[in-house]
Amino acid sequence: MASQQMQDIKALLRQRRDEAADKPEPTIEQARANMEEMLAAFPGVEGATNRAVEAGGVPGEWTLIDPSAPPGSSPTLLYFHGGGYTVGSPATHRRLVTSLCLAAGVDGLSVDYRLAPEHPFPAAVDDALSAYRWLTGTAGVDPSKVVVAGDSAGGGLAAALLVALRDAGDPQPAGAYLLSPWTDLAATGESRRSRAEVEPMLEVKGESRSAQLYAAGQPLDNPLVSPLYANLAGVAPLLIQVGDHEILLDDSTRLAESARNSGVDVELSVWPEAFHVFQILVGVIPEADQAVAAAGSWIASRVSSGVAS
Secondary structure (H helix, E strand, C coil), X not given: CCCHHHHHHHHHHHHHHHHXXXXXXXXXXXXXXXXXHHHHCCCCCCCCEEEEEEECCXXXXXXXXXXXXXXXXXXXXEEECCCCCCCCCCCCCHHXXXXXXXXXXXXXXXXXXXXXXXXXXXXXXXXXXXXXXXXXXXXXXXXXXXXXXXECHXXXXXXXXXHHHHHHCCCXXXXXXXXXXXXXXXXCCCHHHHCCCCCCCCCHHHHHHHHHHHHCCCCCCCCCCCHHHCCCCCCCCEEEEXXXXXXXXXXXXXXXHHHHXXXXXXXXXXXXXXXXXXXXXXXXXXXXXXHHHHHHHHHHHHHHHCCCC
């Protein structure tokens, strides 16, 4: 059974969604401001230093657990924030990324990739590639010491990055940690219907709007738009965490099945009654703390093995 804190947050999210139902759809600018305001209300996490950086021409933010050590001298979590490819930033996900870095004992590089509709596909994938190549080239972090990660759209982007790296002949990272990844923008999963009543965070209508803005006329089953449709053979090991009350549940379970069928090492963790990207409330709900701790252990084990896939 979900913790009382989880239940309280879900009730609050449902209330906010019900209150917004009779209001006009927010503009992209309003949605971006709303996300920044909502997540800024939670206290920061101490124990790391944040520093702006240009990662191969792509803006980003270092999270350094030892600020006296040069950036790039430690194993690194390369993180892509969620937000439907239209909202979000390193600032909105700073608490989560910092918590993950502290749990894993690694530095972080959070990527401020370009957003739709101003910059539709393939801008985000191009930026992800540029940031990864900069991190493993100019910054000097060996791919075997890098884990890529992302939540929701950022999780889909992390998975697309693995496919793009493989197809380009680049080395894979040590692993990829995907939090409720959005991998099927064509929206064919049954969970979009079976979980619609219990999902407090996402709505199918909003998901569809974001998919159209990001794809901008490209087929929604393009493997780099929706990595569920990619051949995943040869990509790095995956850790996937997802909530059982998510409309995007099937985006995770089907990606895990596809990866396993392609010979990829996959660990799938489905959290009972949890909502979309519940980990972002680390420090607020115990399930988030537990998920981040488990992910930290997995990330640490991947970069300590010293061998990228």
